[in-house]
Amino acid sequence: MNKYFAIIAWAYMVFPLPGNTQTPNIDSLLQVYAYQPDDITRFSTLTHLINAFMYRDPERSMAFALQNLALAREIGSEKRESMANFHIGVLFNNQDQYDSAKIYFNQTYQLAMVTGDSSSLLLAINGLAVTNLNMGNFAAADSLNDISIEIYSQRNDNYLLAIAYTMKSQINQKQGNFNIAYNYALKGLRLMKEFDKPVRTADILLQIAVIEQELGNISNAIEHSKEALQIYRAHGDLKYQAQLLGNLGDLFIIQGNYNEALDLLQESAAKADSAGNPSNKAGALNRLGNLYMLRNQYNQARKMLDEGLEISSQIGDLPGKVKILNSLGLFYNETNNPQQAIQNLNQAIRISEQLNLRQDKSKAYLERSLSHENMGMHQLALSDFKTHKELSDSIFASEK
Template sequence: MKALTALFCCATLLVVTIPMTAQKNQKIDSLLEVYANQPEGIEKVKTLSTLFTTFLYQDPDLAKKYAEEMLSLSRKINYDRGEALGLYHIGVCFTNSNNVDSARTYYRQSLKLQEKVKDEKTRANALDGLAILAYDQGNYDEALELLDETLAFFKTTPVDSSSLASTHSFRASIYINQGKFNIALKECMAALDIYNKFDDEIRKADALGVLASIESSLNNFENSIKYNKEALEIYEANNDLYYSAQALNDIGNVHYYLKEYREALEHFERSLEHSEEINAKALQATTLGNMGKVYSENNQTDKALTCFTKGLKIVQQLEYRFKECEILNDMGIAYSKDNQPDNAIPLFDKAIAIANEIQSPRNLEISYYQKSLAFAKLNQPVLELDNYKAYTKIHDSILNLEKSKQIEELRTIYDTERKEQQIVLQENEIELLGQQAEISKLQKLLLGGGLGLSLLVIGFGFYGYRQKIKRSQLEREKLDAELAFKKKELTTHALHLAKKNEVLEGLKQKAKALKASEGSGQGYQQLIQTINFDQHDDKNWESFTRYFEQVHKDFAGNVKTRYPEVTKNELRFMALIKMNMSSKEIANILNISLAGVKKARNRLRKKLDITPEESLEALIISI
């Protein structure tokens, strides 16, 4: 039965794919015929641009040829807009072939020309190109600043566009690398929503790939494979070899994490075949490194080292220092695992030098830890301890960095939500000011025209009365919006307070576990004390109290009047109940256990003299 199902699926795929491929080939043939017969002019420039886009990921050399011809023709006929776009296209070619300096030069030339022609869309694309170069070099903040300029342009367009979605998708990739997965997920879903509206399959596949990366980072491996396979199907249907290779590599990685080494190797081999066909050097190196890790896990050291050596040679030619550091570490691990620690240690030393140079704490952590294990195999306890201490120091700094990243992510989400809420209020205020201006204009007209025409006055009076009703309605809507804004701000602040304490508690427990297992107490104790201080920081409560009183005026005063014996902590507890917070959220916000929440409820019931039949929540909500 299983075999029949597989056969049916294959047959279906053939039926669908052959017509699609035939249609695409017909389109290409038609384009080439138009190109061959067109006279030199703006229309031919546009055809060359379309041909460039068509062949970019199928035949990069041919695509570059069309971009260069497009640039040459645009200059010949003095078509500045075509020249700016041609410069951008050539920049893309150099980006894909990992020629960073040339790519940057062409993007900047394109931007300079766009100041003259005011082609904002091509300008946004060139900014995206520069952002990609910054991203590849690990300059994430610079990349985000460039993308902010791109978004500023798209805000002036009346409708969503595929390019806007690409920008959201790219921002998601950056946030993934910064460890801000919740923000990345929001950006990615925004991109997918736009792609679905425009039915842009290729770009949708790009966003699915980013979504797969997020799921993988969150250890949701099944979802990651599902999204990557959806993306792969689209790329293969469009004969997009570069991104097919990327998707295959990503699927192989997930299988590797799941210790499904046979499936991982199958996908890596297919990825390598595609990347070699289109001469995508960086992708070849990444895939070879991944294949080496699989062979190492299968104790096939010779095959592993062959893959690592090939990958290392490529990244050294490309001067990809981060990837070079990563492969050196993986080679060292393979040697150490094969009981060749003498061969492993020099590789770890090289990796440490590069990691210090490029400021990569993750690679540095791996290098020192693996080097300490290598010295343990050589029975050199002093060197083993020295390297382990270096590892522990870096590991502590990474823990602190992760904590900072998670708190920063919460702050970013909170600030974004506040801005969105403020925009709604501003829109209501603008509409209200417009109505007031219209009524003021009406009053001036009445005074200017004289009051003798009673019919006209009555007519305008009736119109003014209607406008006054409308203004009152708008004022009510503004007040409702302000109250809704304050309620949402209060709830958002409370939930972020809960999430922050949950993050801190998780880090504290992790630090305690590491302290107990590794016996290095001082650094971990300092981290634990810092977290304890943050969890009991009263500044957060001052902000919460301020927001709460704006929404629930006189609540604290009414409670104190009716129940003067209620303490400050019990008043906080009552405030959270009035907001309909769950027991888990209350526990996280107050930094107590669920059992502690239950005890607090019971104590409060006694203090408020509530019978078993009465509801604590109903009483608090009524105050």
């Protein structure tokens, strides 16, 4: 699977929006904003505008967030400055700029400690947890998220607890603990059904679909993906449309429907571009590369994989990079260049060991065993295959 993802949109946690809809009418918000003085009365409107444009037009959302930060500093409100930093951190995270995101989440945390604002403090912890997850720092992400789970449980805050359970699911899914991940996602979905929050429900359906695919339940994965995609389209959420279109492309490849898969993956890459989300684009390019290999279009495959690798390297998306390196290993094996395959697979193994990506590491050892076999190095091939089998068996055992 491709990079998952930042799935949780924390900005919706900060100021609950009125009524039963996810966001107020954007035109109405803009009219109110146009006539408000540039003072404290604008904070609420700016916050709603940040949320409203976060996945529709990230650049515009960032402009409102920076204005919110400047206004908070101008009037000397550390509490509002803390929240403004948080919003900017979310936007940087959504653009895969994780180092920048961490800077603003740390600012949120430090200001919350000064003001004693427990809500801002918890948001900072959530932000740092999600950023660590996206960077592949799973132990740190899990520890931070467990703090959130404990606090939300004590407060009986089922809405935020549902989101924290979904993140717990993501952390386990990335490490190959699929049954554990599935159970946490179901717990999150049951809690979220208490609320009229269709986009947050779609986030959990997306996570369940990812796990269903990993478990080989393709029909269920398609069903959940289509349900979530319909919600994201209705709310103009480009980032997660891109991710779901990529997931669906994968599922149709498994079913052998290459033409429909091609259309979906090309749309996924285009949506990721529109959303300004390079990790989703790299994931779509990786899938396109694999699809072109299945169609024996190796020049196109190489072009897609090289572009995807460049993007994932530039943004520091190590989990996504591992998947593309494994795909390049397959590409070079299929084009009779096992030495080049081994170079890519060696990198994949190093990174997957560093991040504890057991499934990706297992795939890399399997593909490298084929490289060694093609070179007549039968002992090395056997050794790699045994390591692959041990990893595969350990993943299976942990899922019982």
